[in-house]
Amino acid sequence: METDSPLPKSFVQSLEDVLEPNEIPSFLASLQEEPVTSVRLNPFKPLAGFEETLPVPWCPEASLLRSRPSFTLDPLFHAGAYYVQEASSTFLSHVLSALSVPKDAVFLDLCAAPGGKSTLLASYLGKQGILVANEVISSRAQVLKENIVKWGIGNTVVTQNDASHFEPLKGLFDLVLVDAPCSGEGMFRKDPNAIAEWSPDHVTHCAVRQRRILDEVGALPKAGGYLVYATCTYNSRENEENIRFLAEEFSFEPVQIPVPAEWGIVESHIKTDAGDFFGYRFFPHMVAGEGFFISVMKRASTATIATPKMQKEFRHPHLKRINGKLLADELAKQVPSVEESSFYALGGAYFLFPKEFQPTFEFIANHLNLRYMGIALGEMNHNSWIPSHEWALSILPKHRVSKVDVSLDQALSFLRKETFPLEQAPSGWVLVTYLGHALGWVKNLGSRINNYYPKEWRIRMD
Structure with a gap:
């Protein structure tokens, strides 16, 4: 198809695999428009909201802004009252709602930085479940940690591991999100660098890397659990072909997500020997958002279920389990109920984690590289208590400060x-x-x- 688009010719040609020919001009024209800014509110830090907004139909907490303010100069942004998240990616909220995943669950966000989908998952779980938010690159893991701290729920473990390190955790998770590193075609409108970096070879490189990741983590969802695969790209090599790979290599069942026609989301049917699986693709000329793809698969009932048990002793090279009843008075003031929490010491610093997930946390801690967990409460320095910034931003009650x-x-x-x-x-x-x-x-x-x-x-x- 001949066009005057400044985009790579091979990219424009590849659109014919995912769009009807008469749709391509509208799609290319949409890339010349200003991207839409959207935010998602933190349900645990109530905020009146923003003026002049439009709802995102698939996520009750998300809104489209009519103009982009200076978030850096908004203290509420730094307080974690909201997250600036691309509207299409908040479709994960609708997926969770449609699946009715129990909230007392264990989730994994494998490629989690900078934290948009992790904070969404953490909000869904609330005080009932736990999330492992993982990022393999150290600098990005630090950004992820900061955003988890700002969100403040305290139900998240931040880890820095390669996908291969999760092998001992097979069958542990109720839901695994793989928001895979991709060629970034869906970000062309927002990020000119994505266009400069794109090439057919880059697409091939990304597809190979994605398949390696999926091969490492395909067995992580427990029997009856879910694997959610997502990219911010359009081509079928990085999307449908990877779903076929999962269907061929692991025991998954198809999951179809109900999507109203007026939302403008395109459903694709992915034929495999195990049946038709489903993908959902977002195009910026059809939705108020950027390019995105997501697919959901359910682990077969015959798969593994890992159930960590409480160990009498917790042996870890850095973390020490401590008795909450023996904590210093200053620390006790910060915790509404010592009996409902488990506590750990890392050097002079103290951390809180939900007690009902203590066996799972300690199992995870013995296999993964931890960057953060629960809520850091503070530390002792020369017999003086220094409350942590993490606790300040947490949703723990602060009636006594x-x-x-x-x-x-x-x-x-x-x-x-x-x-x-x-x-x-x-x-x-x-x-x-x-x-x-x-x-x-x-x-x-x-x-x-x-x-x-x-x-x-x-x-x-x-």
Whole structure:
């Protein structure tokens, strides 16, 4: 098909495999339009919302914004009250709802950075389940950790592992999300670098890498559990062909997700020897979002189910299980019910994790490289207790701490890690809030205010 598009000719030709010929001009024209900005609210940090928004039909917590504000200069963004997430990818919310996955479940987000889908999964599980959010690249794992901390639910374990490291965890997960690294065709409108990096060879490279990942993790969902495969690309090599591979190599059953026609999502039927599987493709000329593909498969009832049991002793090279009843008074003030939580020490730092998932967490901890878990509460330093920034941003109750709600200018000074006047603040540790949402700690020493906002998180924009 001949066009005047600045896109690679071979990419335009490949569209004929996934679009009707008469649709291609509309698709190419949509790539010249401004991308739509969308946000998803944190249901555990209530927020009135944004002005002038439109709903995302497949995700109740998500909205389309009529214009893009400066999120960097919004303290509520730093407080984890919302996440800036591409609208198409929030379709995962509809998938979870359609499947009615139990909330007291164990989820895995294998390729999780920067954390959009992880925070969505964590929100779905709430206080009833746990999520393993994994990222193999160290720098990206750090970004993932920061976003999990800001979200604040405390039901997540952040790990940094290759897919091959998960082999001992076969049959553990109720749902495994593989949001695979891909050629990024769906990001062409938002990211010009994606166009520059695209080539048929790059597509081949991505497809091979995706298949290697899927081969490593195809057995991780337990019997009756789900594997959700997603990419932000259009071509069938990285999408349908990988679903065929999974169907051939592992015992999965097809799952069809109900999708109203007015949503503009294109369903594809993927023929395999095990039956027809289903994929859902998002095109920017049909939906208010970017390019996306997702497919859902159900693990056969004959597959493995791993059920970790509580061990009398927890042997780990770095973590130490501790008795919550023996914690220092300062730590006890931060926890509404010591009996409902398990506690761990890492050096001088203390962490909290939901007690009902303690056997599962310790099983995971003995096989994976941990970057973060639960909620960091604080640490002892020369017999003085220093509350953590992670606890400040968590959804744990904070009835027994001093708080001061600040203005926008003060909030931005705090987020820049500047010193600023804080009149009538009580002495000692004070939780800084903005519109009721926690931002972090300062310590009032009387003669001065020390700002404890993490140095590496500070904003530099004026």
